[in-house]
Amino acid sequence: MKNFFLTLKAPILKFESDAWSYYVAIPKDIGNQFINGENRRIICTINKSEPIHSALMPKGEIYSVYVKKDFMKKYSIAEGDEVTVQLEKDISEYGMPIPESFQILLDQDTEGSTYFHELTMGKQRTLIHLVGKVxxxxxxxxxxxxxxxxxxxxxxxxxxxxxNVLIKEYNNRK
Structure with missing residues (x-):
C-alpha cells in the first residue's frame, strides 16, 4: 500500500463511555482508504501537533481516533472544537515508534527478540509503550x-x- 496524507476538518467529540473520553470522527469513506486488511494503524496529527500513533476504530457509520485528555490540555483543545486532522497510513513495523534503546536490545538478544516477535502486534505495542513512556x-x-x-x-x-515485579527489580539495580 502506497503511503499518502489526507487532511480534513472535524470536531472533537466526547464518548458516552468512561473507557475513553474524546475522539475525532472520520467518515467511513475516508477511513477505508487507510485500511489494509486487518491493519487500521494510522498517524494522526491534530492542528499541527505532535503525531498520534493510533488506529481507526469502527464506531457505527464512522471511524474514531481516540484523543487523550492530557493531549487536549497540552494543545488547548476542548470538546466541540473543530480541528484540522491530517491522517497518514502508519507503515512502520510496529505501528508506533520504538525507542532506540529497546531496538538495540531486540537486535542484540536473539532469544528475547524471537519471543517478542512471536507475540501479537497488540502485545508488542504494549511492551514498546511500557518502555517508551519513560x-x-x-x-x-x-x-x-x-x-x-x-x-x-x-x-x-x-x-x-x-x-512489573521484574521492572521494579531492574529499576532498583541502578
Whole structure:
C-alpha cells in the first residue's frame, strides 16, 4: 500500500463511555482508504501537533481516533472544537515508534527478540509503550532488560504481574 496524507476538518467529540473520553470522527469513506486488511494503524496529527500513533476504530457509520485528555490540555483543545486532522497510513513495523534503546536490545538478544516477535502486534505495542513512556534512557534500558528477561524466563508467555515485579527489580539495580 502506497503511503499518502489526507487532511480534513472535524470536531472533537466526547464518548458516552468512561473507557475513553474524546475522539475525532472520520467518515467511513475516508477511513477505508487507510485500511489494509486487518491493519487500521494510522498517524494522526491534530492542528499541527505532535503525531498520534493510533488506529481507526469502527464506531457505527464512522471511524474514531481516540484523543487523550492530557493531549487536549497540552494543545488547548476542548470538546466541540473543530480541528484540522491530517491522517497518514502508519507503515512502520510496529505501528508506533520504538525507542532506540529497546531496538538495540531486540537486535542484540536473539532469544528475547524471537519471543517478542512471536507475540501479537497488540502485545508488542504494549511492551514498546511500557518502555517508551519513560523519557530517561537509563529507565528505558532497565524496563527493556526486564522485558527481555521476562520473555525468556516465561518462554514468551506474558504475565504482567511478574513483569512489573521484574521492572521494579531492574529499576532498583541502578
Amino acid at each position: 523519557k530517561n534512557v537509563d529507565s528505558q534500558l532497565a524496563k527493556g532488560l526486564a522485558i527481555m528477561h521476562h520473555l525468556k524466563e516465561s518462554k514468551g508467555e506474558l504475565d504482567f504481574k511478574r513483569l
